[in-house]
Amino acid sequence: MDFETHWIPTAGPFETIMNNNLLLDVDNLSTRFHIAEGTVYAVNGVSFTLNECESLAVVGESGCGKSVTMLSLMGLIPIPPGEIASGQAHYRGRDLLKLSENELEHLRGKEIAMIFQDPMTALNPVLSIERQLREPLRVHLGMDENASRNRAIELLELVGIPDAPSRIKAYPHQFSGGMRQRAMIAMALSCTPTLLIADEPTTALDVTIQAQITELVKRLRDELGMAIIWITHDLGVVAGLAERVLVMYSGFIVEEAPVENIYEDPRHPYTQALLAALPRIDRRRHDRLKSIPGAPPNLLIEPKGCPFAARCELVIERCRHENPKLELVAPRHSIACWMDVNTGKPR
Amino acid sequence: MEETVPPSSSPIASLLPDELEAPPLSLGQLTWRRFRRHKMAIFGVVTLVFMVFYAFGGMLFFSEADANHTETGARLQPPSAEHPFGTDTIGRDILARTIYGGQISIMIGLTAMLVELFIGVSIGSLAGFFGGKVDSFLMRFTEAVLVIPQIFLLLVMAKYFAQSIPNIEMLGRTFSGSVVVIIFVIGITTWPYLARIVRSSFLSMKENDFVLAARATGASTRDIILRHILPNSIAPIIVAGTLSVAAAITLEAYISFLGMGVRPPTATWGNMLEGAYNYIDTAWWLWFFPGMLIALIVLAINFIGDGLRDALDPHSRAV
Numbered sequence: 001m002d003f004e005t006h007w008i009p010t011a012g013p014f015e016t017i018m019n020n021n022l023l024l025d026v027d028n029l030s031t032r033f034h035i036a037e038g039t040v041y042a043v044n045g046v047s048f049t050l051n052e053c054e055s056l057a058v059v060g061e062s063g064c065g066k067s068v069t070m071l072s073l074m075g076l077i078p079i080p081p082g083e084i085a086s087g088q089a090h091y092r093g094r095d096l097l098k099l100s101e102n103e104l105e106h107l108r109g110k111e112i113a114m115i116f117q118d119p120m121t122a123l124n125p126v127l128s129i130e131r132q133l134r135e136p137l138r139v140h141l142g143m144d145e146n147a148s149r150n151r152a153i154e155l156l157e158l159v160g161i162p163d164a165p166s167r168i169k170a171y172p173h174q175f176s177g178g179m180r181q182r183a184m185i186a187m188a189l190s191c192t193p194t195l196l197i198a199d200e201p202t203t204a205l206d207v208t209i210q211a212q213i214t215e216l217v218k219r220l221r222d223e224l225g226m227a228i229i230w231i232t233h234d235l236g237v238v239a240g241l242a243e244r245v246l247v248m249y250s251g252f253i254v255e256e257a258p259v260e261n262i263y264e265d266p267r268h269p270y271t272q273a274l275l276a277a278l279p280r281i282d283r284r285r286h287d288r289l290k291s292i293p294g295a296p297p298n299l300l301i302e303p304k305g306c307p308f309a310a311r312c313e314l315v316i317e318r319c320r321h322e323n324p325k326l327e328l329v330a331p332r333h334s335i336a337c338w339m340d341v342n343t344g345k346p347r
Numbered sequence: 348m349e350e351t352v353p354p355s356s357s358p359i360a361s362l363l364p365d366e367l368e369a370p371p372l373s374l375g376q377l378t379w380r381r382f383r384r385h386k387m388a389i390f391g392v393v394t395l396v397f398m399v400f401y402a403f404g405g406m407l408f409f410s411e412a413d414a415n416h417t418e419t420g421a422r423l424q425p426p427s428a429e430h431p432f433g434t435d436t437i438g439r440d441i442l443a444r445t446i447y448g449g450q451i452s453i454m455i456g457l458t459a460m461l462v463e464l465f466i467g468v469s470i471g472s473l474a475g476f477f478g479g480k481v482d483s484f485l486m487r488f489t490e491a492v493l494v495i496p497q498i499f500l501l502l503v504m505a506k507y508f509a510q511s512i513p514n515i516e517m518l519g520r521t522f523s524g525s526v527v528v529i530i531f532v533i534g535i536t537t538w539p540y541l542a543r544i545v546r547s548s549f550l551s552m553k554e555n556d557f558v559l560a561a562r563a564t565g566a567s568t569r570d571i572i573l574r575h576i577l578p579n580s581i582a583p584i585i586v587a588g589t590l591s592v593a594a595a596i597t598l599e600a601y602i603s604f605l606g607m608g609v610r611p612p613t614a615t616w617g618n619m620l621e622g623a624y625n626y627i628d629t630a631w632w633l634w635f636f637p638g639m640l641i642a643l644i645v646l647a648i649n650f651i652g653d654g655l656r657d658a659l660d661p662h663s664r665a666v
Contacts, residue, residue, distance in 0.1 A: 076562055101568075109565030116563075121556035126578045135574070136564045187564060 023195060023227050024050040024073075029087030029097075031065075031072045034080060038300045042068040044251040045086070047326070052194065055221065055228045057242035057259070059235055059274070063296060065251035066231045070197045072097070074114060075104040091195075110140040113188035117200040119180035123172040129156070129183050130168040133190060140191045155186040159216060178209035182216070189220060196221070197229045202237060214241060235278055239263065244332075247271045250297050250307035253326055257333040267342075268335045269312045306337070314339045316346065381658035388654020394647035398640070402449030414443040415612040423630050433632035436622050445636050448614035452596050452641070455530055455615070456648075459595035460588050462534025467541030468577075468584060474542070475549025476572050486546065493539040501598065504532045505607040525610045529602065533595045541587050548580035555579075582659035586652055593648035600641050616641045 031043040043065040050056050058066045071077050073089050073096055089096040091112070099107070108114075116122040124132055133152035137143045143151065156164035159182040172180055181201060188196060198217065202210040218241060221228050230241055238245055238259065245262045247255040247270065255268040266272045276290040294311035297303070306312070309319040316338065324336045329347075340347045382388055418438035426433045432441035474485040508528040552558070553576060561575045596616075602608040603617030604624075611618060616637040623633035 074563060076559060105565045105567055107565070108563055114560075114563040116556060116560050118556060122560040124557040124561065124575055124579070126581070127575070135561075135566065135570075139565055139567075139570070184560070 021052045022049060023052045023054070023092065025088075025090040026069075026073065027088045027090075029069065029072060029089060030085040031068050031077060032083045032085050034083060039302070040299045041301075041303055042251055042299060043072060044303055046248075046251070046253055048246055048253065048256065050195070050227055050229065053221075053225050053227050054244065055230065055242045057230045057232060057238040057245045058248060059232055059238060059245060060248035061233055061296065063299070064248045066233075066248055067199050068251075069248075070114070070199060070229065070231060074108060074112060074197070075099065075101070076108075106140070109136045109188075109193070110191045111193055112195045112197065113191070113193035114197045114199060115181070115184050115188045115201045118204045119177055119184050119201075120204065122184055123180055125172055127171075128168070129170055129172065129175070133168070133183070133187055136187065136190045151190070152186075155190055156183070158189070158220070159183070159186045160212075161186075177205055178212065181205060181209070181213055185213070185216065185220070189224065192224055193226055195227045195229070197231070199231045200233065201230075203232070203234070210237070217241075235262075235274060247274070250303065251299065252303070252307055252323070252336060254308065254337070255335045256326065257330075261330070261333050265330075265333075267329055267333065267340075268308075268337050269314050269339065269341055270308045272341055273311075273313075314341065314344055318346075378655075378658045382654050385654035385657055387650040388658075391647040391650030391654065394643060395651065398449065398644050398647070399453065402446055402453055405443075405446030405449075409440070409443040409446055411447055413440060414447040414614060415439065423626070423633075425630070426632055432636045433630070435619070435633055436626070441619070441632060441636055444614040444619055445616065445640055448616050448619055448637065449640060451526060451609065451613060451615040452599060452617065453644070455526065455533070455599045455609075456592040456596040456644075458530045459533040459537070459599075460592045462530060463538045463541055463591050463595075464584070464588050466535065467538035467587075468545050470538070471542035471545025472549050472572055472577065472580075475546035476553055476568075476576065478550070482546070485542075489539045489542050492536070497536050497598075498601065500536050501532055501602055502605065502607050504536075505529060505602055508532070525608065526613065526615075529599055529608055533598050537591060537594065537598075541584070541591070544583050544587055545580060548583055549576055552576045552579050582655075585659060586656045589648060589652040589655055593645040593652070596641065596648075597645055 026049070027047045029043055029046045030041075033040040033042055046065070046069055048056070058069070060066050068077065072082075072084055073091075075096065077084065084097055087097060091107075096104075096107075123129075130149070130152055133155060134143075134148040137148040137151055141148075153164045153168055156168055161167055161179060161182055167175075172183075175183060181204075185201075196217075201217070202213050205213060214237060217228065217230075220226075228242075230238070232238060242259050245255075245257060245259050246253050247262070247268060249270050255262070255266065255271045257265075257267075261267075262271060263275070266275055270292075273290070273292045277292065279289060292311055297307050297310065303323065305321050306315075306319040306323050309315050312319065318338050322338075324338050326334045326336045328334045338346055416439060418434070420438065421430075421434050422436055422438040424430055424434045424438075430440050430442065432445065435441055435444070470485050470489060474482040474489075505525075505528060508531070558571060558575060561571055566575065599608055599615060600617030600620065603615055604620045606618075606621055609615045609618050619637040620634055620641075623630070623637075626633050
């Protein structure tokens with residue numbers, strides 16, 4: 001049997017990047033959680049699109065709704081207490097938010113795969129790597145014992161784990177953090193998904209391993225031709241990886257732009273503040289990093305006005321009452337702000 | 348088959364071989380390494396093996412007819428060369444009866460455990476996994492069973508069902524139908540403890556990231572429960588299951604002693620004690636041998652349970 005044919009696509013990076021077919025179209029997604037203390041407004045009217053084979057980064061601080069957005073799309077929000085209050089998410093013409101649990105199960109892992117933040121906890125501690133790798137192969141591709149074993153070994157080799165035929169029998173606690181994340185990636189890629197959602201996959205790893213994992217995902221993306229949504233709070237990681245960036249704050253998308261624009265020409269005060277907080281090699285060593293004053297808004301209060309208003313240097317009266325919509329300010333570059341950061345005056 | 352990965356994909360920042368640890372030990376191997384250090388548990392295993400050998404190997408020397416053969420002329424004889432353990436009130440050989448009674452007692456212990464495991468694990472895992480209304484309903488039901496005094500329930504049910512089941516043939520032997528009744532009755536009165544253990548384990552396990560990760564790979568609810576969470580809860584289940592074998596043997600002895608258990612002529616260690624009650628002073632061999640056997644097997648199983656509890660403890664770092 002030849003496994004290559006059905007899982008290593010022939011398209012190279014150039015063909016795939018040229019491909020402009022719309023893969024995912026999220027429109028006005030809102031997710032809330034009803035808890036004892038009240039309602040948590042976790043995601044508020046998020047809209048974005050993703051083309052096939054495109055790499056999109058979603059950045060923002062902890063609790064800004066990045067993960068909840070993605071989990072909502074995957075149908076992995078526990079309901080209750082969660083609630084998808086509004087929105088549509090068309091994936092290849094089907095609204096993900098309206099699919100039944102059964103239909104979602106067929107999609108998850110097969111077409112849309114996900115890797116998680118902490119490889120220490122995202123692998124089942126009592127099942128061998130082999131068993132966990134073979135699970136999606138059995139469920140989605142109906143592979144028999146032999147085929148799935150061989151494929152699982154191939155997958156481990158693909159993610160750069162040496163001596164795969166014997167390492168595959170190991171249990172997660174016998175793998176280092178980097179190896180576990182590789183195993184997680186192997187698992188996510190096992191059915192050659194069209195969309196890979198990576199939820200801060202490098203946050204729990206040290207810098208060297210981070211770079212290796214980022215490199216690995218980039219390489220596999222080009223080889224397998226899949227679209228990637230990479231969630232992170234590390235703007236540094238984004239630069240080499242994504243083509244387009246969404247900046248989220250308090251459950252809203254505040255800026256969307258090609259990756260070069262985010263670094264060279266950020267237009268939203270929050271994005272600017274984020275970049276100012278990054279250490280840079282070309283800055284003087286003794287300069288203190290700039291922090292953003294204040295704290296993110298309480299998600300228990302229904303958002304009114306711009307969520308960043310309380311911490312914004314350019315805030316005007318209008319910001320406090322009226323939440324700006326995402327508007328195009330340059331080609332492929334939109335922000336949700338009443339102000340022009342370059343002039344400091346209203347747009 | 349080995350070289351199916353295209354060469355282009357091999358040199359991706361591969362790990363160096365020296366980063367790898369010693370060859371992996373499976374969980375079973377780790378457990379065995381810890382278990383064999385537990386001296387009392389090893390004593391328990393050896394004792395249990397002997398007792399199983401005694402009960403089943405003894406069949407080669409005595410037939411069941413010997414065990415049930417009454418000889419009124421030779422009643423209440425003390426241990427002798429002909430009857431090493433003596434004879435009972437109607438002249439049956441006690442050695443042969445402890446052999447055949449042992450088979451029934453061990454079988455009751457094991458099968459009652461299976462019944463208990465089946466009900467307890469099903470109810471506990473469903474309640475723990477689904478939570479909410481399902482949990483409330485199942486746990487209230489569990490508590491309802493739990494508040495009824497167990498012995499009382501056992502006696503009532505044993506009495507109620509005892510007449511309704513005919514004799515059955517199995518493994519070349521004929522059992523009194525009351526054996527099945529006892530198994531069933533012990534099974535359905537002991538599961539609530541197990542259900543609570545399994546529920547609490549599921550409640551904490553289902554919050555783990557790996558459950559979310561498994562759902563993200565498209566695993567169905569059934570797979571999540573059976574293939575992902577249950578293996579994580581297996582340690583307390585094994586321990587509880589082991590200890591419940593001992594508990595079931597004791598319970599059977601208890602109700603048989605009260606005359607509500609397995610009906611003669613089928614012997615069990617428990618119902619052999621029944622007739623001995625009136626001869627505590629005068630014929631010690633009537634209660635000594637079955638009583639010792641019950642005490643020994645319960646002790647052995649409890650030691651094994653203790654050993655397993657330590658060996659399966661996920662927090663134990665000892666190898």
